[in-house]
Amino acid sequence: MRAEALELIWRTVVAIPRGEIATYGGIARRAGLPGRARMVGHALKVAPPTLALPWHRVLAAGGRIAFPRGSRQHAEQARRLRAEGVDVVRGRVIASAEPDLDELLWKPK
DNA sequence: TGTATGACCCTGA
DNA sequence: CTCAGGGCCATAC
Numbered sequence: 001m002r003a004e005a006l007e008l009i010w011r012t013v014v015a016i017p018r019g020e021i022a023t024y025g026g027i028a029r030r031a032g033l034p035g036r037a038r039m040v041g042h043a044l045k046v047a048p049p050t051l052a053l054p055w056h057r058v059l060a061a062g063g064r065i066a067f068p069r070g071s072r073q074h075a076e077q078a079r080r081l082r083a084e085g086v087d088v089v090r091g092r093v094i095a096s097a098e099p100d101l102d103e104l105l106w107k108p109k
Numbered sequence: 110t111g112t113a114t115g116a117c118c119c120t121g122a
Numbered sequence: 123c124t125c126a127g128g129g130c131c132a133t134a135c
Contacts, residue, residue, distance in 0.1 A: 025117070
């Protein structure tokens with residue numbers, strides 16, 4: 001039961017194209033689990049490292065990095081995003097750059 | 110069986 | 123911007 005939900009979430013996350021981003025809530029919806037944003041965070045936390053999920057492309061609402069400022073993971077996520085050309089300022093994906101946050105947002109058809 | 114705690118979200122004050 | 127309050131639900135104790 002729960003294992004399937006995890007797989008659904010993992011599958012959805014691996015599908016996020018490089019350089020694009022998605023939100024916890026968005027992933028939940030896309031995975032067919034509307035309203036369960038919380039479970040997405042959990043799924044990422046318990047994901048086997050071997051899956052090599054692009055977890056850094058998953059952000060909290062508004063393009064914010066969910067980890068506390070100053071935490072190692074926060075820095076790591078920002079680093080990975082910038083490495084893909086995504087601008088991050090004060091722990092949040094810059095929306096005013098070129099493409100709007102909506103443009104960057106991965107929106108599968 | 111209950112309570113507490115999250116890689117969350119949304120609305121409203 | 124912050125806070126509170128309600129929803130959500132797997133895990134840990």
